Amino acid sequence: MSGRPYLLLIFFLLFKLTFNYWAIYAGYDLHRDEYLHLDQANHLAAGYLSVPPFTAFISLLIKGLGGGMHWVRFFPALFGALTMLIVWKTVELLKGGWYAQLIAGLLFLCSALSRINTLFQPNSADILFWTLMLYLLMRYVKEGNSRLLLWLGLTTGIAFLNKYNVLFLVAGLLPALLISSQRKIFLDKYLYGGLLIAFLLALPNVIWQIQNGMPVIHHMHELAETQLVNVERMGFVKDQLGIFLIGTLIWLAGLLALIWYPSFYPYRFIGWTFLLVMALFIYLKAKGYYAYGIYPVLLAFGGVYWERLLSKGGLRYLRPVWVVLIIFPMAWLFRLIFPVLSPQQLHAAMTPLKREIFCRWEDGKLHELPQDFADMRGWRDLSDLAVKAYQQVPDSERKNTLILCDNYGQAGAINYYAGKTLSPAITFSADYLFWFPKMDSLHYLIVVGDEPMKYVRKYTSGYTKTGQINYVLAREYGTGVYLAEGILSDFSAKLQKWQLEEQARLRAWK
Template identity: 40%
Template structure:
């Protein structure tokens, strides 16, 4: 009986997320194509993230790589997260209404979007939430050393998923020092830390062997994105991301810091405070903090249960409030409307006030950026295939497909995965490691996707022409071109090889090859 409500919410989360995923209306997101290509290049590390995503990609591709199997993983992690949230409320003494409130808070906040995209963020939220659950269980009167051992395993897997787990781990250590310093005088905490490092060791060794590309990744983030994130914007996003549940998680934070509804919850409050301070000081993006809130939903829900013990009607009203706040914006935040309908929706004052159509360039566009990033990809892949098929049979195999960015390369490879097409590649992201070795005989044809200066390249080919272009007016990649160059000069190929080496050296800290 005790697992029925958590399982019910997990099932509800999985099914509802699948219904909101936009299947048939939108394609996959730009980042998802990159992560899916990981499955073709299994390794212990990548430029963008550690290898856990690659394992999921490999399984997805082995199962055919269809839309459902791509979305299966974020849906699974979302379902498991809400299970843990409702179960935590139950472990803290919450009855059915408190458990339901905790589950509803998760359903109606930013996690709906997080659990739609095949990215490391979904597992990150799950691992942080499970880690906090295990900390609470260890701090309860019936807590056992095994809870710390499981925590070590979760942290190790978290590092294999995203390196931001180190920030969470640091918050956990400081929180334990503040709330349970005696823990560090016992063996289990050190065994748990050793287990975490042991599980994470392969990807850490990969980083060392490749010149610590993580450093270059962080430098680029700070230079291009994080430097523009102010503390005020960061905290504003914290409120907006979980706005529909603010009346639950904010009292939950206050209650946890005071050891309510049980002393074991202090660690949840301490981890939140320390973790948020770390992210704020480092100019972290707002969504980096999403893993710290689900446990507060459970604490806040149980706290409200005690406060409204004699007022059942108010408890029911509190349960419905997140749904009332969330319902009007469902169409704004989920890809369920067609692009033309979404454009019309974007004209509403609420949509414009929220700035949902403002892209990274600071401009207002017809569609939200994430939605525009889920269009035009199959068109690009099909046109690349047609251009390749038009080449002479005798020279077709000597073709290089080079793209400007990882989204283009990943989409071409994904939609042509059952066709005899050479793998598209790029000098962007992890494709630097997957770039084919320069052949003994020069390439006869180059298919250049997204080339920004085609006029400058024309003199380097015997024949150079545009053979395709993305025409979807709603796509972020609208206007992306495909050029076919035949008979490239040795000077151009040498320049490309030098550019590849230089770009790779920048990521690897000039590590000698």
């Protein structure tokens, strides 16, 4: 690689690595999910209720680097940059030139994938692993190097440890390869060596799931009842068409070119995989971003195909048109897709139509801000309020004090910002069910969320409200902090009993 393509790649990678640091308004905190993932570093295990363990080990690395917000944002940006690098290499594999790399890279940047790469969640790594798996298969098809199947197995195993979503790609790939001209792959012994590697990597997490009663089944059932029930199948399809805006015509052309463009014939299994994965997701009424990992490779196909279309005669003078068509819509919508405005400015910019498009949350209702943005406000303030309540506890009693929260976002944020000075914050939500500290003697209780419920009030002599989140555009608006004292001696035992009951509820079998 030399000359113009090399400089383009350097530009795209540097831009991708730095984008997250200036595309987020300084007044935003981390996202509620990020606090949970970061807290997993303090409770390393082979599995978790919410995600497999890969993210926890990245959180441990972040913790080792100091745990600062800049490191939290670095890793999803890194995963995005690596995905872009694989797209670049895929264009090279397809013998595309600098123009194909340019529009594929621009389209990756000017899409919903860039928004995904601003959050420390398993999704950025999921997209990276999907892209790498498909790239390795394409290299195997072209080069016939069986050892690539061992690397495929390694990637698949790590992808499983990152997010179970990769099983949908596997479910699409296997029949796609069987019905394509590449079915000979099943006669290659290295494929089964790769499958063995993937199995061995996944095994500790599978054992954890079995030992804990397969809580992933409960998690999926709860997800279907509370979130996916609000997803319409046509809504999923519309979301796919909106990921790249006008650039949809690029990846769609690449997908269709697998049918009639001779150079793409060996890779037709990619097209079958796309159709089968999409059929699965539509049937299951999945969230739109579950399918994002299938697109980066299609950007490479689309870029190469459009480069060939615009390479003859006067058509080459139309090449700048695609650059404009990719950049302009993203520039127009940039302030709504990325949190570059203050919440007040973003709220003021919302018209009824924009609110309908951007502010419908997973509960199916319209709100004042996009859900992810509302999930990034109020957490520092909440932590400060918890510290304020904790300071009202006598020094001698702080070791006998517990912070009980309504949800994992609250507990994670308090532990992230003030974990070194406070007792651990816990909740009956998500993975915290397994993280209760042993506390035989409990004299004070700080309750975060709604006013203490009856099951708490009956075990205290009284409580006072010490603060509340008053920021109306935060998802935690109205969340209160309460200091309860005079805790009855049997409350610790009751708390442990409720914890075990909730754990049992998560088991697919009793």
